[in-house]
Amino acid sequence: MAGRVQGKVALITGGASGIGRGCAEKLAAEGAIAVITDLQDDMGAQVVTAIVKAGGRAWYLHHDVTDEAAWEGVIAEIKAREGRLDILVNNAGIGIGGSILEMTLEDWRRQTAVNLDGVFLGVKHSIPLMRVSGDGGSIINMSSVAGLKGSAMLAGYCATKGGVRLFTKSIAMECANAKDGIRVNSVHPGLIETPIWLTVGQAVNPGANEAPDLDAMSAMAVPLGVKGWPEDIANGVLWLASAESRYVTGQELVIDGGLTVR
Template sequence: MGRVENKVAVVTGGAGGIGAAAARLLAANGATVVVTDLAEAPAPDWEETGAALYLRQEETGAALYLRQDVTREEEWTRVLDAVIDRFGRFDILVNNAGVGFRRSVEDTTLEEWRRVMTVNLDGVFLGTRHGIAAMRRAGNGGSIVNVASIEGLIGDPELAAYNASKGGVRLLTKSAALHCARARTGIRVNSVHPGYIWTPMVARSVAAAPDPEKARRHLASLHPVGHLGTPDDIAYGILYLASDESRFVTGSELVIDGGYTAQ
């Protein structure tokens, strides 16, 4: 039996990076996985992700790719209604979609601030709100995993909006977890806080540096283990929180950062 056998999962921002890794691992452990992303057509990473999902689920054709803008409330309704209509249940939501933005508080414009908040915080709020409602309707309880960051735990002088958005995800998660627990919904809500992970987002940031190799070595040096993490490092944490193994875990923050925040 897989660790999430017979469960139905939705992973936002799942066409690449951490989202794609989480989708692959959930599928490999028995879940029916619905991947959503902003692109009308799947991004290049989806070819690999989709192959892994369909390899397991080719007989049922269960794995789906759906376009979704997580900042639009009506799209949450459309996606989750489609999931329940097709599969009859909804057990796991991974709120992974997000954007990175490097700028100090003085240099950040209001428009830039609002863009980061809309995707990183509003999107998670909408996902959590509608995810809880859909899970309650399906009647099986469930697990919501919100992907935050170590930047939701510590400050960085060049990440004002990103710090604020990910810090908001952390406390929103705790509030939602308490609400669900006290209402006896059977729904758990937790956050995951990655260190620097070698994803397309981080790779683009490094490539834009005057000396990309030096920039990569610097990022790696920030972690006591001496190297950057991989998407799979985070996906295994997501799998644990999504599974019944973590049935006594809610309102928690799982830090996966190579020792970054232990310093």
């Protein structure tokens, strides 16, 4: 089924790698104009090139999601170039693992700024442009299974992702009350092969200088026995972005191979 988001304008933060890249490529393949933002400019340009080569439409902007002025600039550029915004994937995030006794206030605030403030700013500045078209829209906030249950050595990360979960539900109700047609949902990935494990991995393998073995972790902890890939998350994001999920808002879509059920 092609063209599930045909002609829609989609903003994907943190779209230069990992889950963000997977979402950008999937949405573009289904007809959306993918606006990719990140701090990794070279990698962002590579994603745009790959999408265009595959016959899709995409462009890139440098973007620090913790900077409100930067958000204002990104939304203004989308309005000037496309005239509308239909889909927001608030994906940009970082993971800092380790004992809460050793975490610095600076790291706590940096993680909160990216993972929670960035989502707040994205919602705040995207909704007005979404409302311009009168066609509603879909906001998809990337949380985590760490936003559903606690994990030792990941207290700061869990706090931000849990915050995203309840923030999402509150904004969903605000938009529903406004009758603006904007749906707001969160996605909760499990053990997915992404670069974030280079930092979060310290929580499961203290002192290591490389990412943990996700295959071994998945075989032990995931009921399906295997790790996930960015495309697995992107498939869920596509569904939430499309009209197929028109009656879904304020919900959490858990994509974790059964990890949170065990």
